[in-house]
Amino acid sequence: MRTRNIVLFVLLGAAAIFGIGFGVSAMLAKKSSSERKPPVIVQAPPDAAVAADAAGPPADAGSPGRVEHDAFSFVDNRHAAHRFTGGAPVLDGSDVGFARYMRFGLPVARWHVGHIRGGERAAVADRVASLEIPLSSEHAKWVGQLAMRVHAAKDQKLQIKINGRKNGDRIKLEDGWQTIAVPVEAGRLGDGENLLVFETTGAKGTIAVSWLTLNAGGKPPDDPRTSATFAPEASTVTLAKDASLVWYLTVPDGGHFVAQTTGACKIEVRGRGSDGAFVGGLIAADTNRIDLSSMAGKVVALALTTRECPSATITAPRITVHGPAPTLRPKAEAPRYIVLWVMDALRADKIPIFTPGARAQTPNFDELAKSSAVFRQYYVQGNESQTSHSSVWTGVYPAVHNVRMAGVGGSYKIDIKFPTIAGELTKAGMYTTAVTGNGFVTADGGYARGFKEFRNMMREKGVINGVIYGAQIVDAALGQLDKRRADPTYLFFGTIDTHGPWIARKPWIDIYSPGPYNGPFKDFGTAKDLGFKPGSMGCSIIPPKEDIERLRAIYDSAISYQDRELGRFIERLKAWGIWDQTML
Known part of the structure; x- marks a missing residue:
C-alpha cells in the first residue's frame, strides 16, 4: 500500500491575519532626535549585552553537543536582508x-x-x-x-x-x-x-x-x-563596523544561530519579536552559536552587526535545529481523489494542533495531524469570503485578482483571465465537483468555473447568509463523491459552522460553558448583535465579559462539531476503501 498524500488545509476566514512587515518600525530603538545619532537596529534591553558577556561561550561552542541540521541559510536568503549603514x-x-x-x-x-x-x-x-x-x-x-x-x-x-x-x-x-x-x-x-x-x-x-x-x-x-556584502560561493558575509543586516524570520523549535568569525571581531546578534521579547548574544572566535529557542514560533527581526573591528567576515551564518537532515522519500503515486474542505471562519488559534492548550476538543484533527503535513507558518489573504476563496481558486494575491467587497475599487468576480484550480484539474482528466454553504461563493462570482458540478446550498434556500449545519453539506459532498468513485475526482466543499450566526452545539456547549447563563447568547449569537456594519469588516459593540465568554464557548462548540464531521467524513472514505488514495 502506498503512502497516503495528506495535506491538512484550514482556510481562516474572519480570523486573525498573520504577516511579516518589511519595515524598520519594530527594529529601531528610541533615541532623542536632538542628538542626531543613528537609531540602533533591534534595540536590546539595557542589561542584555552584559548578560551575554557574563554568560561566556556556551558549553557546545565550536563543537555542537547535539545532532543538528541547517534549517535557514542567511547567505542563501540574502535578497531578504535589510541593509543599514551607520543606522541608515x-x-x-x-x-x-x-x-x-x-x-x-x-x-x-x-x-x-x-x-x-x-x-x-x-x-x-x-x-x-x-x-x-x-x-x-x-x-x-x-x-x-x-x-x-x-x-x-x-x-x-x-x-x-x-x-x-x-x-x-x-x-x-x-x-x-x-x-x-x-x-x-x-x-x-x-x-x-x-x-x-x-x-x-x-x-x-x-x-x-x-x-x-x-x-x-x-x-x-x-x-x-559596500559596508555589507555577500560572497555566495564561499557562504560568507562581510560587514563593516557598525553596519547591520536584518532578516525577518520565524524561529523554529530548538533553533540555534550558528556562524564562524576569526580574530578579535565580534558579531552582535540581536533578535526582537513584535511583543518586545529579546534574544541575543555575541559570535566570536571562541563562540560560534546562540540559542534562539526562547523565541521559537515567533517572527523576529534578527540583526547582525559588527563590533570591535573595522570589518568582519562571517562564515556560514545559519539557523540549525535538532536532528539529522531530512531525507527525500521516494516519489509517491499521485492521489486518485483530491479533497479541498474549507471550514469557513475557523481560527487556527482555537485548534490545539496549531495552538497547544486551546480549549476546543478536536480528536479527529489531532489524529489526522499525525499523518499530515501541518503548515504552521501561513498567510491569510483576506477576511472576506470572496477575497480568501479567490486566492485559493487562482493561486494569486488579492492585489492581483482584486476581488473584495470592502472599501472601493474592488471586484466581486474572479476575472476570466485567471486560471482556476478546478479548470486545471479538469484539463488533467479529473471529474470536478463542488458543494458549499457559503452564500458568497457563487457561480456568478466565478467560483463554479472549471467545475463540472457546482452547488451552493445556501443560495438554493433563497438566502445569502443563513444556517446550514455541516452535516448536511458533508452528506451532500459524500453523495457527489460516491457517484464518481470510479473516476479520478476533485471535490471541494465548504462548511460554515464557525461562520456567523454562531449556534451552540451540544454536548460541547455544556462542557465549555457549564454554569448557568441567562444572557442574550444562550443558544446563538450574530454579528449584528456585535454592531457589525457590512463593508467595514468590524464590530462596534463590546458585550459584557460573561457574554463574551459565552460567545467564545459557542464558537468552540462549533469547532468540535466540525471536528466530529471531519471524523465522519474520513471514516466513510475508509469504509469505501479509498482513503489511502485521497489527498485531503
Whole structure:
C-alpha cells in the first residue's frame, strides 16, 4: 500500500491575519532626535549585552553537543536582508530585494529591476514611480537627507515628493551616473510606510537608481552597499563596523544561530519579536552559536552587526535545529481523489494542533495531524469570503485578482483571465465537483468555473447568509463523491459552522460553558448583535465579559462539531476503501 498524500488545509476566514512587515518600525530603538545619532537596529534591553558577556561561550561552542541540521541559510536568503549603514537604511537597486519597496510591482509595475545602465546594474523607474519605505517615528525624525545614485539623460529633471507633498525644487540631472543628495524637510517623514514619488521631466527617457539611502545628512557616501556584502560561493558575509543586516524570520523549535568569525571581531546578534521579547548574544572566535529557542514560533527581526573591528567576515551564518537532515522519500503515486474542505471562519488559534492548550476538543484533527503535513507558518489573504476563496481558486494575491467587497475599487468576480484550480484539474482528466454553504461563493462570482458540478446550498434556500449545519453539506459532498468513485475526482466543499450566526452545539456547549447563563447568547449569537456594519469588516459593540465568554464557548462548540464531521467524513472514505488514495 502506498503512502497516503495528506495535506491538512484550514482556510481562516474572519480570523486573525498573520504577516511579516518589511519595515524598520519594530527594529529601531528610541533615541532623542536632538542628538542626531543613528537609531540602533533591534534595540536590546539595557542589561542584555552584559548578560551575554557574563554568560561566556556556551558549553557546545565550536563543537555542537547535539545532532543538528541547517534549517535557514542567511547567505542563501540574502535578497531578504535589510541593509543599514551607520543606522541608515540602504536600498539596493541592483538587487531583486528592491522589489519589496516597490510593492513587488503591484498593481502596476513602475520600477523594473535587473537592468544595466551605463555599465551598472540598477532599477529603472518609469517617468512617475514610487517607493514605500517603512520607518519608526524616531527614525523619521532622525533622517535629514535622501542620497541616491542616479543614471539620467542630459536635461532631465527630477522632482521628489514625500507623502504627497513636494520635497524641495526640481533637481537638474546630468548625463550618465551621478550621486545626488536632497535635504529632507522636517516633518515630511513619519511612523510607518512613507511614500516617496519620483517624477522625471525634461528630456525623454527614464532614470535608473543603483542605490538609495536615508541618513542624517552630510556628504553622501560613495557606495553605502559596500559596508555589507555577500560572497555566495564561499557562504560568507562581510560587514563593516557598525553596519547591520536584518532578516525577518520565524524561529523554529530548538533553533540555534550558528556562524564562524576569526580574530578579535565580534558579531552582535540581536533578535526582537513584535511583543518586545529579546534574544541575543555575541559570535566570536571562541563562540560560534546562540540559542534562539526562547523565541521559537515567533517572527523576529534578527540583526547582525559588527563590533570591535573595522570589518568582519562571517562564515556560514545559519539557523540549525535538532536532528539529522531530512531525507527525500521516494516519489509517491499521485492521489486518485483530491479533497479541498474549507471550514469557513475557523481560527487556527482555537485548534490545539496549531495552538497547544486551546480549549476546543478536536480528536479527529489531532489524529489526522499525525499523518499530515501541518503548515504552521501561513498567510491569510483576506477576511472576506470572496477575497480568501479567490486566492485559493487562482493561486494569486488579492492585489492581483482584486476581488473584495470592502472599501472601493474592488471586484466581486474572479476575472476570466485567471486560471482556476478546478479548470486545471479538469484539463488533467479529473471529474470536478463542488458543494458549499457559503452564500458568497457563487457561480456568478466565478467560483463554479472549471467545475463540472457546482452547488451552493445556501443560495438554493433563497438566502445569502443563513444556517446550514455541516452535516448536511458533508452528506451532500459524500453523495457527489460516491457517484464518481470510479473516476479520478476533485471535490471541494465548504462548511460554515464557525461562520456567523454562531449556534451552540451540544454536548460541547455544556462542557465549555457549564454554569448557568441567562444572557442574550444562550443558544446563538450574530454579528449584528456585535454592531457589525457590512463593508467595514468590524464590530462596534463590546458585550459584557460573561457574554463574551459565552460567545467564545459557542464558537468552540462549533469547532468540535466540525471536528466530529471531519471524523465522519474520513471514516466513510475508509469504509469505501479509498482513503489511502485521497489527498485531503
